[in-house]
Amino acid sequence: MSEERRWARMVDRRAVNRGDVRREALLAALDELLREQSLGEVNVAEISRRAGVTRSAFYFYFENKPMAALALMSDLYEASSEATDWLVKAEGEPAERIRRVVTALFDSVDRAPHTYRALLEASAASERVRELYQEGRAEFAEMVADMIRTERAAGRAIDGPDASALARVLLDVNDHAVERHATGAGPDREDHIDALTHLWTLSLYGSNR
Template sequence: MSTGISESASDVQSGRRRRIPRGEIQRQAILDAFESLLGEMSAVEITVKDITDAAGIKRPNFYFYFESKDEILAELVGEAWKAWDEAIGSYHRHAGETHADYFDRLFRVSHTVWVPRGRALVAGFQATAYDEKLRARWAELDEELYSQLADQMTRDAEAGLIAPPSDDHYRLVVTVTDMITYAFYRDRRLECTPEESARMLDSLKAVWLRAWGATDPAH
């Protein structure tokens, strides 16, 4: 995962590399340690001691950067959602983009984000069952996705490009999108092979196109 560390233009031009502050290194070490530990145990089982031992820092230093391990998980999930948004670019269908290509951009591209960040996203999805703050943040991000997809479905239906099986476009989008999110969660929790993931995506695409009412997915 990228640390988000960059160099100034003047440093690059002069051949100098920016000196990374010690605090920045320690903070990233905590994030990396927590994400690595998720490969060995659940987020609930991880202790602050586990994190500080893995990061090679003292316990007081942990609390200088984070109030709790839940805050670390929330940040990792936030970073993953940001990468998800950047990879997709827009949840609206591009001019000339077929519905089949629209699905591929939304969800095949999304899956490429889930794969390297699977541990954090799986743990984050599970944490929505007990962490109110993370649940609220995840719901907020979901709502933005639902609204934009429902708006696109309505525009396509009004243009006569699709015939959705329900006039309740918002609820239809919520149902299908939640199914896709759960499929991604299961895929990463089980660490499916690329071949198994490809079959999952093909099945989701067939369901998505039918739910969208794309009588001719090529248009």
């Protein structure tokens, strides 16, 4: 199953069929509106009108606006999954590999910052969105933790805190950095990437190599 379909199965009320025209129209309409308004300002009636479907069709697929906003994040989820795969393969020089991963995350947000900002709103508004987001994040964290254990056992990574705890904290730092970037706060993009690469490399390998 593709990452996109896997994500959709997590957030949709119904089984997702490839090429479902009404669902895609609803998400396209929501994406369009989020370029103009915040998630709180968008209303379901306008989403449905722009999609050319009834209001009841929206609720056929999505429990509420926050869940629909989460469905829009399939591209970011896929990018995060791909970036995690690059990281855990542990191929090449550590700093180069980590920079590639961090850059990919920033790229995914830069492609659609309005949807990431909507996710932040959705997470604040919906406990279910927070739960689903954390489920996906916990999966990534355990993959990173397994990589840390493997690298330590091979003598490439330094000893340090519990691997699972370290992975979660480093992902927390990533989340905070990406959030600040999406909202226009914090350092410039390249400085942010430099700092995150430095932090990850030192934390895992003990040097900025």
